[in-house]
Amino acid sequence: MSTTTDRPTPRAAARTAVPAARPAKVRGRGESGPLAKTLMHGALILASLVALFPVAWILYVSLGPDKTDYLHPGEILDKITFSNYRTVLFDTDFMSWFGNAFLVSGVTTVFGVMIAASTGYAVSRMRFPGHKPLMWSLLVTQMFPIAVLIVPMYTILSRLGLLDSYLGLILVYSTTTVPYCGWLLKGYFDTIPVEIDEAGRVDGLSPFGTFWRLVLPLARPGLAVAAFYSFLTAWAEVAFASTFMLSSDKYTLAVGLQTFVSEHDAQWNLMAATAVLIAIPSSVLFYLVQRHLVTGLTAGASKS
Amino acid sequence: MSVAVQGATGQGSRQRDPRPGLMERLKRSYAKHWYAYAMIAPVVLVLGVLVLYPLAEGLWLTLTDANSLNAARKIGVNEIPASYHFVGLDNYADILWGPGSYDRFWSHFVWTISWTALCVGLHYTIGLGLALLLNQKLRGRAVYRMLLILPWAVPTFVTVFSWRLMLADGGAVNGLLSALHLPEPGWLDDPLAQKAAAVLVNTWVGVPFMMISLLGGLQSIPAELYEAAEMDGATAWQRFRHVTLPGLRTVSSTVVLLGVIWTFNQFAVIFLLFGANGAPDAQLLVTWAYRLGFGQQPRDYAQSAAYGVILLSILIVFTGFYRRWLARNERANG
Numbered sequence A: 001m002s003t004t005t006d007r008p009t010p011r012a013a014a015r016t017a018v019p020a021a022r023p024a025k026v027r028g029r030g031e032s033g034p035l036a037k038t039l040m041h042g043a044l045i046l047a048s049l050v051a052l053f054p055v056a057w058i059l060y061v062s063l064g065p066d067k068t069d070y071l072h073p074g075e076i077l078d079k080i081t082f083s084n085y086r087t088v089l090f091d092t093d094f095m096s097w098f099g100n101a102f103l104v105s106g107v108t109t110v111f112g113v114m115i116a117a118s119t120g121y122a123v124s125r126m127r128f129p130g131h132k133p134l135m136w137s138l139l140v141t142q143m144f145p146i147a148v149l150i151v152p153m154y155t156i157l158s159r160l161g162l163l164d165s166y167l168g169l170i171l172v173y174s175t176t177t178v179p180y181c182g183w184l185l186k187g188y189f190d191t192i193p194v195e196i197d198e199a200g201r202v203d204g205l206s207p208f209g210t211f212w213r214l215v216l217p218l219a220r221p222g223l224a225v226a227a228f229y230s231f232l233t234a235w236a237e238v239a240f241a242s243t244f245m246l247s248s249d250k251y252t253l254a255v256g257l258q259t260f261v262s263e264h265d266a267q268w269n270l271m272a273a274t275a276v277l278i279a280i281p282s283s284v285l286f287y288l289v290q291r292h293l294v295t296g297l298t299a300g301a302s303k304s
Numbered sequence B: 001m002s003v004a005v006q007g008a009t010g011q012g013s014r015q016r017d018p019r020p021g022l023m024e025r026l027k028r029s030y031a032k033h034w035y036a037y038a039m040i041a042p043v044v045l046v047l048g049v050l051v052l053y054p055l056a057e058g059l060w061l062t063l064t065d066a067n068s069l070n071a072a073r074k075i076g077v078n079e080i081p082a083s084y085h086f087v088g089l090d091n092y093a094d095i096l097w098g099p100g101s102y103d104r105f106w107s108h109f110v111w112t113i114s115w116t117a118l119c120v121g122l123h124y125t126i127g128l129g130l131a132l133l134l135n136q137k138l139r140g141r142a143v144y145r146m147l148l149i150l151p152w153a154v155p156t157f158v159t160v161f162s163w164r165l166m167l168a169d170g171g172a173v174n175g176l177l178s179a180l181h182l183p184e185p186g187w188l189d190d191p192l193a194q195k196a197a198a199v200l201v202n203t204w205v206g207v208p209f210m211m212i213s214l215l216g217g218l219q220s221i222p223a224e225l226y227e228a229a230e231m232d233g234a235t236a237w238q239r240f241r242h243v244t245l246p247g248l249r250t251v252s253s254t255v256v257l258l259g260v261i262w263t264f265n266q267f268a269v270i271f272l273l274f275g276a277n278g279a280p281d282a283q284l285l286v287t288w289a290y291r292l293g294f295g296q297q298p299r300d301y302a303q304s305a306a307y308g309v310i311l312l313s314i315l316i317v318f319t320g321f322y323r324r325w326l327a328r329n330e331r332a333n334g
Helices: A010-016 A033-063 A073-079 A083-091 A095-123 A132-145 A146-160 A166-190 A194-203 A205-220 A221-235 A239-244 A253-258 A270-300 B004-011 B022-060 B090-097 B101-134 B139-153 B154-166 B172-179 B193-217 B223-231 B236-247 B249-263 B268-275 B285-292 B301-333
Strands: B072-077 B078-080
Touching: A010 A205, A010 B236, A033 A073, A033 A270, A033 B139, A033 B154, A033 B193, A073 A166, A083 A095, A083 A270, A095 A132, A095 A166, A095 A205, A095 A253, A095 A270, A095 B022, A095 B090, A132 A166, A132 B022, A132 B223, A132 B249, A146 A239, A146 B022, A146 B285, A146 B301, A166 A221, A166 A239, A166 B022, A194 A205, A194 B285, A194 B301, A205 A221, A205 A239, A205 B022, A221 A270, A239 A253, A253 A270, A270 B139, A270 B154, A270 B193, B022 B301, B090 B101, B090 B301, B101 B193, B101 B249, B139 B193, B154 B172, B154 B193, B154 B268, B193 B236, B193 B249, B193 B268, B223 B236, B236 B249, B249 B301, B285 B301
Parallel strands: none
Antiparallel strands: B072 B078
16 A cells, blocks of 8 residues: 555546646545535535525514515615514513413423333333334324314313313323334434343343433433424424414414414514524524434434 | 332332233233333323324214314303214215315325425435535534524424515515526416425425434444445445445435325425415315315314325325335345
8 A cells, every 4th residue: 555655546536636747645535625625515505505594584584674674675784673573572472472382392392202212212122012003103193194183182172171271282292292202212222232221120220210310311312302303393383382272371482473464464574573583492402402413313213 | 120020010109900800911911011011101191192082083073074063162151062974985985086076185186296205305315415415524514514404493484484585576586586587486376386485495494304314324334334345446426326325224214204204294384385375276185184174164174084084094005015115125135
């Protein structure tokens, strides 16, 4: 190999498109030539712009004071103001919607992830009768066109006296988050060596003790992703919340937001400001978990 | 271990009285697996009460002529009992080959299938492309990754709302197109443009999940495989074809299945982009079913539920074939 280091290999030369006369240093695997690099950066920058633009756009529109400003975006620059935010924060029920949504999503996240984790663990480690059907039903549950379940769900919630209550909404959200989280966490638990459980048993821990003290702490990336997914699902949900929450003091954000358009005029500027305010907590949470995202998701996805 | 288990049972930390008349075999299985059952009990309970039971009730509804005029309801203090009748499979027959079934069902069916294929195809290819780029040793790839995940980090109804403002007549998208002297379709009014807009927005929303999952898959492929392939003189394309793609197989099969299910049932994008009553042509089966059940007077609960059952059956059949196809591929490729 040492004899070849001073001249570029033919393939490397072909890839770099740099004159072969220049003695190219040997590149490690996964490194590419300057042209290829520029192209890659170009593609990534373009994609990032496309990903960023709609989010930046709504931020920008939310600074325009009039409800038709989104049609003449150029004019917003001259009259940038935070008046929309002031109106939303102080002249509407935003804070109470925010509190409701936060309560519902927070409890859904904690409750949903806990029961999903215990199910995922049971399915990952224990072979019990009904193991296969359970995995299947978790998958099939995700196939439900959930919009269609609203009518029967409504009847059942009203029979249980859970209509127009936080608990009812939390339970309904759990049915949408738990199946996926259970799958995800099952996959993550599968990657944790069984020997750890066995060591726990030898030291006299009960199955629950093993799960709680040994496995859960190791599964933190998976749990973080599951929590993020649950929170986001509950935080931004519209259909259930608008059907099941009847009194205006229990509205969550997604329902409250609609009150801006239900009038004869649509107050797009206020909606934009509200939308931005709504996006803040979930984005913060997102960037807290994002370093776990790749490992947490894939462990769940790579085991089918 | 058995000591610990029995001890715990003795304490009755979970109150689960064995029902009388339980067979001995079941009892033994229960004694052996009770902790597994205890751990899955909450999920089974919640899903059973809030999904399976509604599903059973929904199935029953599809066999009746229930709508909001004859279902049980409350007007003031008066309780009006339900007065709908059993009609057998009439709802299904009406949906599938009744008069006007093409406009009501088959056109939406065709659109839903093409929508799913198109969106999942775009999600997967774009997601894979970006994942491959992010897997390179590039400066600033952490920043790129953060930016590219943004569509996922921000709640859907916020981003879809932003798209709605951008796609409106005179909005940002058409502003850009007119600056480039390109035609400006009425994204939210013209039937064909509506479909294009829906696919565009859904692609934008769905790519990050695919990208991150596939990126994780790429990172789990051992580097030695690439080195070995390079030693054997494989070109970049051959390495992609024979190392990367097979290495991604397990991840891909799962995310594609999830992608198909989620896209097929995609409710939020269509509903939020076109509002409760707009764009009849761009409605997927799921939003159409919702519209039958909630968006019209009288609300047709029975037909809406029948659509739901048809949707569910399509997905279950698809999943069955998909898994069989995967298993066959697995065997064929070793």
